[in-house]
Amino acid sequence: MKKKGYVLLIIALLSLTLNWLPEIAHAQKEATGTTYTTATSSELMEMFLPYSIQNPYIETTKNSAELMFVTETAATITAKTNNQTQKIAGNTENHQFTLANLEPGNNLVTITATMADGLTESKTITINLPEKPKKGSKSFHDQSKNQQMTHRKKGHLL
Numbered sequence: 001m002k003k004k005g006y007v008l009l010i011i012a013l014l015s016l017t018l019n020w021l022p023e024i025a026h027a028q029k030e031a032t033g034t035t036y037t038t039a040t041s042s043e044l045m046e047m048f049l050p051y052s053i054q055n056p057y058i059e060t061t062k063n064s065a066e067l068m069f070v071t072e073t074a075a076t077i078t079a080k081t082n083n084q085t086q087k088i089a090g091n092t093e094n095h096q097f098t099l100a101n102l103e104p105g106n107n108l109v110t111i112t113a114t115m116a117d118g119l120t121e122s123k124t125i126t127i128n129l130p131e132k133p134k135k136g137s138k139s140f141h142d143q144s145k146n147q148q149m150t151h152r153k154k155g156h157l158l
Contacts, residue, residue, distance in 0.1 A: 053113050053123050064100045065127045067111070071095065075113040075121075082107060091116070104131045 051057040056069040067079075070093055077088040077095050081102065088097045099109060107129065112122045 053111055053121055056111070056123075056125070058125070058127060060127060060129055063102055063104075063129065064098055065102060065107075065109075065129075066096070066098045068096045071113050071115075071121070073115050073117075075115050078112045078114070079109060080112075081109040081127075099127075102127060102129055104129050 051069040053069050053071060056067045059066045072093070074091050074093050075095075076091050077097065079086045079088065079097070079099055081099055084101075086097075086099065088095065095113075105128065107127045108124060109127055110122060110124045112120055114120050
């Protein structure tokens with residue numbers, strides 16, 4: 001008798017689910033209210049106004065660094081690193097460029113801005129990239145000075 005009751009209950013639930021399924025599938029999704037806008041490059045660079053050649057914004061990857069800063073007047077930028085000189089195309093106030101082929105460890109980068117009137121402004125910065133993992137290393141974590149690691153001993157809770 002119990003088995004028949006369970007079978008009838010399962011059939012009833014299954015039929016209700018199948019009846020509601022088309023209505024759920026065709027239900028309207030609520031509008032999220034998200035709007036997307038496009039910003040010009042000058043509008044995007046306004047976010048980086050506090051960053052100057054003396055204090056540039058730097059974002060690093062495993063072997064490159066992207067720098068962003070503004071100068072008071074239009075300038076041509078030259079970057080020298082690891083005995084390679086890279087002249088950045090353009091004569092503008094907003095500067096954004098990538099330095100590629102950097103080596104792990106400390107990289108000294110000299111940024112020189114040459115203004116239209118011949119004045120130059122220069123700054124040497126150090127870009128520190130993480131060391132390459134050693135062969136045979138079983139470490140899964142980046143060994144960074146900013147990262148605190150907690151070790152769990154067998155049988156002990158954290």
